[in-house]
Amino acid sequence: MTSSFTAADLLLTLNQQGCNRHWLLPAWKNIAAETEESYGPGDRLLKLKVSLQARKKNPALPEFWYARAVTYEVNGMEKTVLTSLPADCYKAKEVAELYHSRWETEVGFRNLKSSLLNNALVLRSRKVELLEQEVWGMLQAYNLIRREATKAAEKHKKAASEISFKFAFKFIATEMIVLGNTASPGTIPKRLEHLRGALEVVFITKRPRPSRPRAVKISKTRYPVKRSTAPLK
Known part of the structure; x- marks a missing residue:
């Protein structure tokens, strides 16, 4: 626009x-x-x-x-x-604050596509039912990671947007595998509390920006471009 x-x-x-x-x-x-x-x-x-x-x-x-x-x-x-x-x-x-907070929403969509899906271009399933199941599972995983990241932010008295999703995802995913294999379910709350405390290392003080100016790729057309053309009749 x-x-x-x-x-x-x-x-x-x-x-x-x-x-x-x-x-x-x-x-x-x-x-x-x-x-x-x-x-x-x-x-x-x-x-x-x-x-x-x-x-x-x-x-x-x-x-x-x-x-x-x-x-x-x-x-x-x-x-x-x-x-x-x-x-x-x-x-x-x-x-003004609302405009900048909406950027965090866009970053969330990027995290879904790049970090969570490892930059996959397409979903793997070919049937509608399986696609819905795949998307549902992806959203559940995203919400689980965000929930633990938010709990960690509350513990350290910081905003949830200050946590790097990329590093939190890798950290939490590894810990969840360990929790899933635990022989004593009664220790899970204590392990989760330890996980939230350990997430302190993935806080970011300033979100990095691209080090290079924005640019577009050069056109590869081999035909000359007409700058002034008559309208079609």
């Missing part, structure tokens, strides 16, 4: 399809908007124009639409997010 022209139809429709539905996304560069109302420092209501193309495609769209813009600073850099969350219910600081 790169501009208000393409966003209006999607976001307004999203708001209308259900009760108390909202959206939150980063603001695009060079946004063309007027400040309709100011709620405080770095918090304002923007008035954006809906393009003629969008209104032609969806006649139900209004001429203008509104979005709340929250501007805040992270590591000396100014960032702005747009949202439909009302200012009388959600403070600007809460909106």
Whole structure:
């Protein structure tokens, strides 16, 4: 989503399809908007124009639409997010924190695909019933690891998001194999408590970022690219 022209139809429709539905996304560069109302420092209501193309495609769209813009600073850099969350219910600081916490949700999906499945591209089963069973087992394993990681975070008075899932997964998986083979089930609670204490070594103070700038792969096409083409008739 790169501009208000393409966003209006999607976001307004999203708001209308259900009760108390909202959206939150980063603001695009060079946004063309007027400040309709100011709620405080770095918090304002923007008035954006809906393009003629969008209104032609969806006649139900209004001429203008509104979005709340929250501007805040992270590591000396100014960032702005747009949202439909009302200012009388959600403070600007809460909106900024919510935007960054949603990143942890995306990391969770990555953990499912990369760490838990060892970067497998596809599921192994070929029947629907077996696929459902495979996905169910994967989610159970993920929830088990997350539960123990959360218990460890509570024990050490830290946030669960501060635990490295990759290392916690390997550590807990090994311990669970040992627990499964224990001859004395009565010792399991004590072993779990020891496991949560030992997970202190997998806490991370700062989530690593890529050391190289983002880039796209070079196009391999052997044909010249036409920069200006006449529309088809």
